[in-house]
Amino acid sequence: MKSITKYSNLFKPITIGNLLFKNRIFSAPTSLNWGAVDGNLTPETIAYYELKARGGAAVVTMGESIVHTLTGKSHDRQIELDNPTSLVGLSQLAKAIKRHGAVPSAELSHGGKWGGLISMAGSLKADRVAYGPSAEMTEAGEVKEMPEKLLLEIIESFGKGAAVLKRAGFEMCMVHAGHGWFFGQFLSPKTNHRTDRFGGSFENRARVLVMALESIRRNVGPGFPIEVRMSGDEFISGGITAEEGIKLAKTIEGKCDLINVSAGMHENLELYIRTHPTQFAEKGPNVYLAEAIRKEVKIPVSTVGAIVDPEMMEEIIASGKADIVELGRPLLADPYLPNKLREGKEKEITKCLRCMGCFGESLKTETTSCTVNPVIGNEFNEWIAKSQPTTPKKVMIIGGGPGGMKAAITAAERGHDVVLYEKSDTLGGALKFAKYVDFKYGLYEFKEVLEYLLKKSTVCIHMNTEATTETVESENPDVLLLAVGASPILPCIKGIDGKNVKLAEDVYGNENQVGETVVILGGGLVGCETAAHLARRGKKVTIVEMRQDIALDSEVFYRTAMKVDLSRNNVKVITNAIGLAVNEVGLVIKTQDGNEKLIKAETVISAAGYRADHVLFQEMSNAAPVVQIIGDCRRPGKVTNAVSDGYYIALDI
Ligand SMILES: Cc1cc2nc3c(=O)[nH]c(=O)nc-3n(C[C@H](O)[C@H](O)[C@H](O)COP(=O)(O)O)c2cc1C
Ligand code: SF4
Structure with missing residues (x-):
């Protein structure tokens, strides 16, 4: 029969466990920092996830559902699966997702050591003990080695959490074993230094996950799809390598039904942006990890991470690199992406910029927003406003x-x-x-x-x-x-009207009119982006910024990614300095120590704000x-x- 969509591979149904999925586009977990109050889902959170179901994803996965409240919450506003009052909200969410023909799934999570260390939205840390695989002292506080009795209790709580989900109407679950959370910490030789049966050899480090998967299966019975999210490579020295990622997938394939291959861990900001690749990185950087694992296992494998172009999504499935694409941010930028693709409305799809505005907002205000989609974080009120005549x-x-x-x-x-x-x-x-x-x-x-x-x-x-x-x-x-x-704004300094001076916005499309050596006056977001752009084209660039750091008007993840890019392209940065005058050979500045200095450059670019x-x-x-x-x-x-x-x-x- 003739297919109505040119994305015939993306829209080919797939059976996992005893369930048929309508397409190969799954909504990856994207939790909200304000997702629950006292462990219970709010109507706003339900509306947030429901929108993704309405948009056509085959599965909508709720993120970070905590299985062991006492030790596992990494911030106040996470859903608590071991809290009896959470059942109502969970059931409402499962129904809301199913109403639109999607499968509701939820991510069984535990923060591991971060459960006691991080408090994103309140005072969790004050009265908590942080337990990790091994004792360590971190910048955020002390971590104690988790006693075996507690460890076994937490393993069982994964099974109990899955049972709660099933009772609430969820038809599938995901186990978060990546990104350096609970299982990731036990799996990774970087963080697990135990000498008992849960540390040392690969088999010992994987034991906690294997036991938890067995507990989940006992609780949900056969046929209920269990997905495991793992980091195919942690990209940190001493951590899980791509080779060990394959070994892990082979170890768990008999215990689960789908493997989602992500990457990175959350030990530092640079690794964080590896998990959430930014616009300074290539698209689809984890696909090769999923492809390598798919060759070695018999169960379906999904890939995730900066897959924003429909052509890439289709190609991944068509070429057999993965069975499913999971989309996190692309479904924030446009929850209706699946439906639009199916209906041939590609030109109407708002693609994710990979700008990290969503995370930046979470970090700053504990709310969520998206640069290109004003509905995100306000789905509930927006739906009401839109319905008004x-x-x-x-x-x-x-x-x-x-x-x-x-x-x-x-x-x-x-x-x-x-x-x-x-x-x-x-x-x-x-x-x-x-x-x-x-x-x-x-x-x-x-x-x-x-x-x-x-x-x-x-x-x-x-x-x-x-x-x-x-x-x-x-x-x-x-x-x-x-x-x-x-x-x-043009800074009021001598020589600013000189022929060698350009405004940042006049550079774009006129790069050949910019000299090989450049000094940029103003290291805010605009100045830094101009520097990154010119340096990528081989120009030798210096940024002069009056504040103590550059790009302070951008959010922290974007700033981190941009700084990596600037440094990779040898951009020099001078902070705590002000521009005094422009002359024919460059920019005269006053440095922090009060000295005047000439920064030689063929072109001076003014990026002093708007x-x-x-x-x-x-x-x-x-x-x-x-x-x-x-x-x-x-x-x-x-x-x-x-x-x-x-x-x-x-x-x-
Ligand atoms: C706002 C936001 C919240 C997220 N929350 C979770 C989460 O709760 N659990 C998880 O495993 N990953 C979480 N992620 C990571 C995504 O599932 C995904 O792995 C990552 O964003 C890379 O994929 P993408 O480029 O398609 O967004 C979150 C991502 C975003 C943007
Ligand atoms: S804020 Fe940026 S990175 Fe986040 S979903 Fe929107 S466009 Fe994508």
Whole structure:
């Protein structure tokens, strides 16, 4: 029979255990730092996971379900499977996922030593003892060797946790044996130095996992699919290697039904970004690990990690590198990715940028958001807002950047009569520069999606047209939205108007006009990204930053990844220094010790930040019954603010 989708391998059903799965796209666990209160799931968390089921994934896996509350929680807001009150929320979640034809799964987890050491959202650490495979002193505190009696109790708690899931209606479970959590710590020679039957040889280190899998099977019975998530390589000296990863897979294949091959461990930030590959790394970096394991085992194998392009997903299955692709962040960026692929709507898919904005937000505020998807972290309220009826209004938007486009698309979808004015000949605002930057190309693709949706919508677009007060008068809108962006700030120093000076944004697409040696004045996010871009093209780059560190306006994971990239490309960084003057041979700076120094460079690039453009708002603030400002012209920031402003302000109309 003729297939309606060109992704016929991705949409080929698969049977695992006694269950048939509708496609090969599984939603990898992406837990929320605020996922539960007192161990119980909240309606917001249920809405978060339900959205992924609605979007077409075959399986939706809830992350981090803790099996042994007393020792296993690595932050306050995790679901507690051994808490009798958690059954209600679990059952509601299982039903919500099943309602959309997906299989509900949950990840059985224990933080191991981190269970006593980390407290992401409260005071867990204060009254807890941290138990790991072996005693150690870490920066976060002391870890005691786990006594065998406690170890056996925790092993059994995995079985009991699985039984709770099954009772609640979950049809599958995942065991978290990767990333350096409980099982990972026992498996890894890096962290396990025991001398009893749970340490030393590979068989001894794997014993805890094998016993837990046996306990789970006893509790869920035959046919109930058990998935094991493992790190195919920990990428740390003295840790699990790819060779040992294969050995592990062969050891457990008789005890589980599916192996998910991830990578890395959470001992430090650089390894953390190996588990969650950023835009500075290649796409699909773990596929080769899954492929090697799949050749050695008889059960299905899935791969995960920065698989963002549909063509890559299809190729992985078609070529037999893995049986299933698991998507974490790609289903935050666009939960409807599976349905869109099936329906041939690839052009409407918002791809994950691998920017780590989601994790950065979790670390900063304990909430979750996504740079390109304003719904994430607000699914519950958004669903209510979207369901409210609205009366059609005339909406005028000035500015065709990401915020303006998002507002226009959303307002048009809600049935409003929308007109958009853009003064230049291109849409996308600052996103258009991303076309020239390999590690930011995802942002350019995002612009393309917005542009496609805008042009497909009923929005009336006026390009090359600067909207004035007269234009507003003649349009006579009910709602006027200003999304005119921000202007770069030029530092007031001598020589800044020199021929050898360029603004960061003028570099993109004009790299051949930049000298071989470059000094960048301003080491915030924009300056650092410009440095990374030019250094990748072989230029010798120095960053001068007045603060104590670079990229302090970006989140920690992105900053870590960017710093690795800058250092790999030999970018020099001078912090605690200010620019004094530009001359024909470079930039004169004042260093921390008060000395003046000339940094020789053919080109000086100014990256001193942006100033919101409030002029238009001052002029037009009373030109319509509702006037709002969106994105950078409200407060210069990241694309996430612009997109979120545009979406929610349009929903309010
Ligand atoms: C917000 C967020 C939360 C996550 N939570 C979990 C979790 O609870 N358990 C887990 O095993 N992995 C977790 N991960 C890791 C993902 O499952 C996945 O392995 C990783 O993000 C790489 O895949 P991706 O590039 O498809 O996102 C999380 C990732 C994100 C972005
Ligand atoms: S915030 Fe960035 S990395 Fe996270 S899901 Fe969204 S686009 Fe992907």
